[in-house]
Amino acid sequence: xxxxWYELKAYRGTTxxxxxxxxxxxxxxxxxxxxxxxxxxxxxxxxxSMPEAVMKAVGLQLDSITSLIGFxxxxxxxxxxxxxxxxxxxGTSILSKEGREKTADFLLAKPVTRGAVFAAKSLAALTLLLxxxxxxxxxxxxxxxxxxxxxxxxxxFALITLxxxxxxxxxxxxxxxxxxxxxxxxxxxxxxxxxxFAFFIISFIGASTGDGKLRYLTPxxxxxxxxxxxxGGYEPxxxxxxxxxxxxxxxxxxxxxxxxxxxxx
Amino acid sequence: xxxxxxxxxxxxxxxxxxxxxxxxxxxxGMGKYAGMAExxxxxxxxxADLPKTLQAVFGVADLDISTPIGYYGVLFLYLLLMAAVHAxxxxxxxxxxxERDKTSEFLLAKPISRDRLLTAKLLAxxxxxxxxxxxxxxxxxxxxxxxxxxxxxVAAPIAELMLGMLLVQFVFLSAGFAVAGAGGRPKRAVxxxxxxxxxxxxxxxxxxxxxxxxxxxxxxxxxxADAAEVIESGLGLGFVLTGVAIAALCLFAAFVGYxxxxxxx
Numbered sequence: 123x124x125x126x127w128y129e130l131k132a133y134r135g136t137t138x139x140x141x142x143x144x145x146x147x148x149x150x151x152x153x154x155x156x157x158x159x160x161x162x163x164x165x166x167x168x169x170x171s172m173p174e175a176v177m178k179a180v181g182l183q184l185d186s187i188t189s190l191i192g193f194x195x196x197x198x199x200x201x202x203x204x205x206x207x208x209x210x211x212x213g214t215s216i217l218s219k220e221g222r223e224k225t226a227d228f229l230l231a232k233p234v235t236r237g238a239v240f241a242a243k244s245l246a247a248l249t250l251l252l253x254x255x256x257x258x259x260x261x262x263x264x265x266x267x268x269x270x271x272x273x274x275x276x277x278x279f280a281l282i283t284l285x286x287x288x289x290x291x292x293x294x295x296x297x298x299x300x301x302x303x304x305x306x307x308x309x310x311x312x313x314x315x316x317x318x319f320a321f322f323i324i325s326f327i328g329a330s331t332g333d334g335k336l337r338y339l340t341p342x343x344x345x346x347x348x349x350x351x352x353x354g355g356y357e358p359x360x361x362x363x364x365x366x367x368x369x370x371x372x373x374x375x376x377x378x379x380x381x382x383x384x385x386x387x
Numbered sequence: 388x389x390x391x392x393x394x395x396x397x398x399x400x401x402x403x404x405x406x407x408x409x410x411x412x413x414x415x416g417m418g419k420y421a422g423m424a425e426x427x428x429x430x431x432x433x434x435a436d437l438p439k440t441l442q443a444v445f446g447v448a449d450l451d452i453s454t455p456i457g458y459y460g461v462l463f464l465y466l467l468l469m470a471a472v473h474a475x476x477x478x479x480x481x482x483x484x485x486e487r488d489k490t491s492e493f494l495l496a497k498p499i500s501r502d503r504l505l506t507a508k509l510l511a512x513x514x515x516x517x518x519x520x521x522x523x524x525x526x527x528x529x530x531x532x533x534x535x536x537x538x539x540x541v542a543a544p545i546a547e548l549m550l551g552m553l554l555v556q557f558v559f560l561s562a563g564f565a566v567a568g569a570g571g572r573p574k575r576a577v578x579x580x581x582x583x584x585x586x587x588x589x590x591x592x593x594x595x596x597x598x599x600x601x602x603x604x605x606x607x608x609x610x611x612a613d614a615a616e617v618i619e620s621g622l623g624l625g626f627v628l629t630g631v632a633i634a635a636l637c638l639f640a641a642f643v644g645y646x647x648x649x650x651x652x
Contacts, residue, residue: 147589154597161598197596200589207585308488309480311577312401315472320408323465327416 125229125239129216129246140208141254144201144286145261151197155190155269162188190266190274191282195347198282202289202342203322209251209290211314213297216243217379218307227386240379244372247294255287278351285345285356292341292364293318295371302378305385338363390494390504394481394511402515405473406522412469413526416462420455420534450615455534456541459527460548460614466523467552467612471584474556477515478563479580481508482645486573492652501646509564509638516556524549544618551612551622554630558608559584561637569644573651605629 166188217240220226229239262283266274300313307313325342337343337360344360451457482505485491494504524545531541562583567576591609594600604610604626611626 150589150593151596154593157599158596200592204585308484309577311581312476312480315476315581316404319469319472323412323469324415326465327412327419 123242125234125242126246126249129243130249133212133216133246133250136212137208137250137254140204141257144204144208144254144258145265147201147204148197148258148262148265151200152194152265152269155193156271158193159188159190159271190270190272191278191351194262194266194279195282195351198286198347199342202286203318205254205286205290206293206318206321206341207314208254209293210297210300210318211310212247212250213294214301214307214314215297215310216247217298217301217375218305218310221305221385222308224386226384230384230386236380237376240376244298244375248291251287251290251294255284255290258286259283278354281350281354281356282345282347285347285350288345288356288361288364289341292344292368295368295375298375299371302375302382305382341367388507390499390507391511394508395514398477398481398515402518405469405519409466409469409519409522410526412466413462413523413530416465417455417459417530417534420458450618455531455536455539456544456618459531459541459545460618463548463612463614464609466527467555467609468588470519470523470552470556471559471588471609472581473519474516474559475563475580475584476577477512478560479567479576480563481512482564482567482641483573483576486651489652491650495650502642505564505568505642505645512560512564513557516553516560520549520553520556523552547617547621548612548614551617554622554627555608555612558611558630558634558637561634561641564641565637565644568641569648571648608633 220229230236234242259280263276263279266279296317297314300317301307301310304313321340321342324336325340327336337346341364344364345356346360349357450460452461485494495501499507527545527549528542531545535541559580563576563580566580566583567573570576570579572579587607588609590603591607594603594607594610608630611630612622616623
């Protein structure tokens, strides 16, 4: 329990900062929604004069993107980008900092098993992410209510917002695995940013054509927001895919953490 | 000179990984163009009629995505993001790693002035940027050229885009240098530098979505090399001057600050 509280305290500042930035992004972007919606209205009038086939092809998409949910889905891409960096950084850092700061012998000389250390650390990371999401959920909900023009479906809004937590959990697990795969890591950030941005760019390439296979490659595509908006739920196969990735990384983490050589000085 | 050579060697491996990433991104991204090209034309006419803020959401801006160079322009934003991640981390890391790895005592005991030390590290950083940029340039010309129609010149706009990218890289490298050289928290330098970079990226997205806060464009280097603008009319002189001025200011701060700073040992 001591380790748990210690870690919570150690990451208090960082987590606060991340939570504030996530809410800040939503505030900054959603503030533009009213003027954006007005633009869209004007364009819809232009569309009226177009042939019906074209209107059908684009109009549907336009309707979904110009609603509050559609706009929120769009900016949520950037929220998940930042959230993933937070989660993976947390996961990698919390497991590897003992080795880096040469405090591993101190920690591991305590009368707790390695399994208990791992459990305490991963629980602390989980708690931090849950707190981040709880605050973020509240903030995003408030902001959305403040800028809305017409009423929107709060259930779908909640599902989209909740997908942040799920993506973060996947990246947290990837972070755990990365910390143990690269035990001699000197800094966490290059690995974190490299991984997250690589997935982010793959996600963009996949999204531009809607390639089905490519979607499995990047967690950013697991919770397709237009699907959520249309069906009011997550896609089961991708829910399973993220659970599998998280479980594999976590199992690897637990097994490896219990056995590995620890550099002590 | 020894220091310069050492720095070149120290990040050789990571530079290689980056280059592999660049080639994969350019080839993968343009590979998607082949599928887009057929259906692009009618879509494109419609896109041109969209209000600017909506274009930003679709990610096309003023680009003609039915031509290879226009599609490359859409991709360019993400390539630029890669370059910015690389440059901002490199700039901060190359300086702050001495304090992190507790080697600054060793380094500063050598008979060279701090100015010369900074110059050597800056030169090494610049060479890294140029190699990064050259790899991007070569792979872009080769890959985009594959898709170009007979007689269509893609080399000229790509050259202009790459110069823009070099400018952005230079700004972020200098900013990272300033954070690590003049800032008081060398351990957090890389994080701060990457944070600033991410912030300007989000600002750039906000500027594009809003469409009405154009004066903020000068605050985000990502806007200095806006693909649509560069392909249409070349780099803007105002942006080039602003970029160079910001970089010069950052470097000045780094040199002055580092000369008189306490080094943590």
